[in-house]
Amino acid sequence: MKAVVYKGPRRVAVEEVPDPAIQAPTDAVVRITTTNICGSDLHMYEGRTGVEQGKVLGHENMGVVEAVGDAVGRVKVGDRVSVPFNIACGTCRNCLNGWTSFCLRTNPTEGVDGAAYGYANMGPYDGGQAEYLRVPYADVNLLELPPGTEHENDFAMLSDIFPTGWHGTELAGMRPGDRRRSATRRTTPRARSTPSWCWTTSCRWSGPRAGSASSACTCRRTPGPPTRPPNRGGSASTTARFSRRGSAWAPDSARSCATTGSCAT
Secondary structure, three states, X not given: OEEEEEEEOOEEEEEEOOOOOOOOOOOEEEEEEEEEOOOOHHHHHOOOOOOOOOOEOOOEEXXXXXXXXXXXXOOOOOOEEEEOOXXXXXXXXXXXXXXXXXXXXXXXXXXXXXXXXXXXXXXXXXXXXXXXXXXXXXXXXXXXXXXXXXXXXXXXXXXXXXXXXXXXXXXXXXXXXXXXXXXXXXXXXXXXXXXXXXXXXXXXOOOHHHOOOEEEEEEEEEOOOOOOOOOOOOOOOXXXXXXXXOOEEEEEEEEEOOEOOOOOO
């Protein structure tokens, strides 16, 4: 099949590569009908990551299921599907607690939890800027769509950019009628019936993993004092913005979020 292959900084090529195949009973193979170029792909293209030459790029994909493994029960050949960019097993401790972007089972890279298609340090998985794509744990990682070809460009947004934007809007506390939201904390926070605690559950590593200046961690509100999440350490009741300190990443600031307002830093 033909695929977009990384050849080095600012060099990609459309080349013939082996067709993907079912490697595990939980796999599916998807024939790609639409795929996007994500802004995150530019980090690799411009040489700011350690992505290996020969990697097939592309993590915003949709298509039609061509083949399934013996253990796949929900997804069927012929289904039209969106392929969310994260790859999760669905049964590890983090997945069961909702942190599928930090799946403990899908990435063999030392010190890295979570996996994705066609991306640096996110596991050995080829991307979908290609004719076909292998999807591990297909019953967990495929979103079924209405059959046919309608709304193709709209459904293509579901794999990454639309839920990313929606999630950010939810975290910002936007409501109908809001025209803009300042980066600073509101002086008159919305009233809440009980204090809320914010705690870091995950990070969108478009900053540190790509070598840019900073990255904001996701903040999750709970109605009471939170318990420590089972993924990487750190205080369960703080949120922080990270910047490079020498060769490492460290928080610029962190504060307790047992407040009645928003938890932006």
